[in-house]
Amino acid sequence: MKAAKVRLFVDHPLGEGQSVSLSRDQAHYLFGVMRQMPGDVVSLFNGEAGEWRAEVVSAGRKNGELICRSQSAAQINPPDLWLLFAPIKKARTDFIVEKAAEMGAARILPIQSDFTNSERIRQDRLQAHAVEAAEQCGGTFVPPVEELQKLEAVLSHWPEERQLMFCDESLAGDQTRLPEIDGPWAILIGPEGGFSEAERKRLGEMGNAHSISLGPRILRADTAAVAALALWQAQLGDW
Numbered sequence: 001m002k003a004a005k006v007r008l009f010v011d012h013p014l015g016e017g018q019s020v021s022l023s024r025d026q027a028h029y030l031f032g033v034m035r036q037m038p039g040d041v042v043s044l045f046n047g048e049a050g051e052w053r054a055e056v057v058s059a060g061r062k063n064g065e066l067i068c069r070s071q072s073a074a075q076i077n078p079p080d081l082w083l084l085f086a087p088i089k090k091a092r093t094d095f096i097v098e099k100a101a102e103m104g105a106a107r108i109l110p111i112q113s114d115f116t117n118s119e120r121i122r123q124d125r126l127q128a129h130a131v132e133a134a135e136q137c138g139g140t141f142v143p144p145v146e147e148l149q150k151l152e153a154v155l156s157h158w159p160e161e162r163q164l165m166f167c168d169e170s171l172a173g174d175q176t177r178l179p180e181i182d183g184p185w186a187i188l189i190g191p192e193g194g195f196s197e198a199e200r201k202r203l204g205e206m207g208n209a210h211s212i213s214l215g216p217r218i219l220r221a222d223t224a225a226v227a228a229l230a231l232w233q234a235q236l237g238d239w
Helices: 024-033 090-103 123-137 151-156 197-204 221-236
Strands: 007-009 019-021 041-045 051-059 064-073 081-085 107-112 163-167 185-189 209-212
Touching: 007 024, 007 123, 024 051, 024 064, 041 064, 081 090, 081 221, 090 107, 090 123, 090 221, 107 123, 107 151, 151 197, 163 221, 185 221, 197 209
Parallel strands: 007 041, 081 107, 081 185, 163 185, 163 209
Antiparallel strands: 019 064, 041 051, 051 064
């Protein structure tokens, strides 16, 4: 069988002999943009069943069909890690979502804090960026991107068993370390204006919130997200 040149996320069951019908947009991408033809092989994944080599059996302008032939990679799920971040400018918010998907976040939660500049997001567009990141980096899992929620509302229903890594820019330069606690975690990144004193007080009252520094320099929000994910993964994750 030919080597696959394209990876595609599909919202469809996958398994040996399984037929997969393509949407209009998927058919346009595969056959109009990537010039795939009957007999070509495409790598498919659905976030649950690993990666499958599928053969193109019909190709049209508006639709198409593939047949799963064999599994090419097992399902690999990320650690139970959430990323909470305050949306910033469009391109930089896209960057945060893409890198979070690449680096193994299991759930992405945009939050509105006291100093968040953006009051709305396009959840469907950000979810599409997470899908594209998984397609391009070889992942078999796509983290869900939630709708924008107020930080206070999220914290008021915070699960007791989930630890929270609070990246506090006011601690820049302090020698704080992440505690070695197993189990579910989350990372909280603030907006460009930082956290308000009320938010710091609220987080300080949570027994499972841990304030840490990301080094001696104050980082931009998008840089801080990548640095925090790398720090957590290196210490408590699957790296």
